Amino acid sequence: MKAQTILKRSRTFAASLLPVIVLALSCGGCQPAAAPPAPPPVAAPPAAAPTASSATVDAPKTADPAANTSTTAEPTTKTADAKATKLVVAMAADLRFVSVELQKEFEQQTPGITIEPIFGASGKLFAQIENKAPFDIFLSADVQFPEKLAEGGLTKKDSLFRYAIGHIVLWVRNDSPLPIEEKGAEILKDPQLKKVAIANPKTAPYGRAAEAALKKLGLYDEIQSKLVLGENIAQAAQFAETGAADAAVIGLSFASAPEFSSKGKYWKFPADSFPPLVQGGAILEQTQHPEAAKKFCDYLQSPGAQEIFKKYGFGLPTAP
Numbered sequence: 308m309k310a311q312t313i314l315k316r317s318r319t320f321a322a323s324l325l326p327v328i329v330l331a332l333s334c335g336g337c338q339p340a341a342a343p344p345a346p347p348p349v350a351a352p353p354a355a356a357p358t359a360s361s362a363t364v365d366a367p368k369t370a371d372p373a374a375n376t377s378t379t380a381e382p383t384t385k386t387a388d389a390k391a392t393k394l395v396v397a398m399a400a401d402l403r404f405v406s407v408e409l410q411k412e413f414e415q416q417t418p419g420i421t422i423e424p425i426f427g428a429s430g431k432l433f434a435q436i437e438n439k440a441p442f443d444i445f446l447s448a449d450v451q452f453p454e455k456l457a458e459g460g461l462t463k464k465d466s467l468f469r470y471a472i473g474h475i476v477l478w479v480r481n482d483s484p485l486p487i488e489e490k491g492a493e494i495l496k497d498p499q500l501k502k503v504a505i506a507n508p509k510t511a512p513y514g515r516a517a518e519a520a521l522k523k524l525g526l527y528d529e530i531q532s533k534l535v536l537g538e539n540i541a542q543a544a545q546f547a548e549t550g551a552a553d554a555a556v557i558g559l560s561f562a563s564a565p566e567f568s569s570k571g572k573y574w575k576f577p578a579d580s581f582p583p584l585v586q587g588g589a590i591l592e593q594t595q596h597p598e599a600a601k602k603f604c605d606y607l608q609s610p611g612a613q614e615i616f617k618k619y620g621f622g623l624p625t626a627p
Contacts, residue, residue, distance in 0.1 A: 391419060392599045395441060397432040398424045399448035399586065400506075400539035401473055401513060404564035405619040412615070413606045420599045428539040430510030436461060436591065443594040444603065448473060448540075449512035450587025457589060463597060466590035470607045472622030473584030474559040475516050476573040478547055483571075485554065491574040494554065495521075495530050504535045504543040504552035513540040516581040517556035523580040547571070559620030585624060 398406055403426055410422045425432075429447040436445055436456060445462075447453050450469055456462050477494075479487050485494040495503060506514030514536070521527040535552050537543030540561065547555035548570060562573040588607070590600045606612055613623055 391421070392596050393421045393423055394443045394594075394596060394599055394603055395423045395425060396444045396446060396603070397436065397440070397442040398426050398446045399429045399432070400426050400511070400541040401448050401558040401560050401586075402426070402446060403541055403561075404566060405560055405615060405621070408615045408618075409607065409612055412611060413603060416606070417602055420602060422603065426539075426541065428507065428510040428514075429512055431539075439593065441593070442591055443596055443600050444588060444590055446470070446586070446588040446607075447512075448584060448586050450585045453587050453589040456591070461592050462589040463592055463594070463600075466601070466604065467587065468589070468604060468608060469585060469587045469624035470612075471586045471616045472624055473513065473516075473586055474575065474578070474620055474622065475513060475520060475556055475581060475584075476559050476562045476575050477554055478544070478557050478562050478567070478571050478573040479554045480547065480550070480571045483553065487554075487572055487574050492521075492524055492526060492576070495526050500530075500553045501533060502535050502546075502552040502554075503530055503533050504537055504546035504555035506540045506543045506556075507536045507538060511537075511539050512584060513556075513558055514543075516584055519582060520556070520576045520580040524576075563618070563620040586621075587624075 402424070406422075406424050410424070414421060425442065427435075429449055429452050432440075432442075432445060433447070433452040433456070436442060437459075445453050445456065450467075453462060453467055457467050477487060477492055479485050479494075484499060485497055487494050494500060505517040508514040508518045518527065521530065535543075535546055537546055537555075540558050543552075543555045544557045544561050544567065546552040547557070548567070556576075559573075559575065561567050562571070588604060590597060590604060594600050616623065
C-alpha cells in the first residue's frame with residue numbers, strides 16, 4: 308500500500324514538472340534579461356521666444372500676413388502690372404533716331420511706363436490701324452492720317468495733337484564725287500549720278516515731299532527714270548548709305564543723327580519747294596492704357612521733348 312502511494316505521488320510530481328521542462332527546451336535554457344533601470348527624468352527647457360527668422364521660414368516674405376491669402380494676391384498682381392505698363396507706339400520712320408532720346412528721357416521721368424516703337428511708312432501704319440493692329444498711339448509724319456482716324460472714331464476723343472514739322476534734304480556719302488555742297492540739287496543732273504532714292508510717295512509723306520520738291524525745282528522729269536523707291540524714308544536712306552543709290556532725298560532728322568552725319572553730307576531743300584510736313588499723333592481708341600498713353604503724348608509736347616526734336620532738325624508746330 309505504501310509503495311502504491313509513493314508511486315502515485317512520484318507521477319504527480321513529474322506531471323507538474325512537464326511544463327517547466329517544455330519551456331526550458333523551447334528557449335534553449337535562456338533566462339529573461341532584467342529590465343534596465345529607467346533614466347532619471349529630465350526637465351523640459353523653457354520655450355524660446357519666436358525670432359524674425361523662425362517666424363518666416365515656412366511663410367512667404369510679406370509685410371502683411373493677410374496678403375498670403377488668395378483674396379489679396381490678385382490685387383498685388385494687378386498693381387505690379389500697372390507699374391510695368393508697355394505702350395506700343397506706331398511711329399513714322401523719320402522718328403527712328405530722335406525717338407531713342409525721347410524714349411530714354413520719358414522713361415526716366417515716368418517710371419513704370421515703357422515704350423515699344425514700331426516704325427514704318429505713315430500710310431502703311433494707317434492701314435494697319437484701320438485693320439485693328441494692336442497699337443496704343445500713332446505718331447504720323449503727316450497729321451492728316453491721324454485726323455482721318457479721328458473722323459472714323461478710331462482715336463480717343465480730343466487726343467489729336469501736332470508734335471513737329473519735318474524737313475527734307477538731299478544726302479550723299481562722304482566718298483561721293485558729286486559736289487553737293489557747291490551745287491546742291493543740281494548734282495542730280497550730273498551724268499555720274501545713276502540712281503536717286505526716295506521714299507514711296509504713295510505711302511510715305513516724305514516721299515510725297517521729295518516728289519513735290521523735285522517737280523518744283525524742275526528736276527523730276529529729268530531724273531524720274533533714275534528714281535529708286537524705298538518702302539519708307541529709312542529704307543531710302545539705307546540705299547544711299549550702302550551705295551545702292553548715289554543719292555537720296557531723306558529727312559533732316561536722319562541727316563542730323565550721329566549715325567548719318569558722320570557718314571555723309573547734305574543739302575537742304577528750300578522750305579517752299581514742298582508742302583509743310585506737319586507731323587501729328589493721337590491716342591488710339593483701342594488702347595488699354597489711356598492714362599499712360601496721355602502721359603507720353605503730353606511729354607512729346609513738353610519743352611524738354613521739343614528741344615530734342617529741334618536737335619534733330621525738326622521745326623515746332625503752331626496751334627492749328
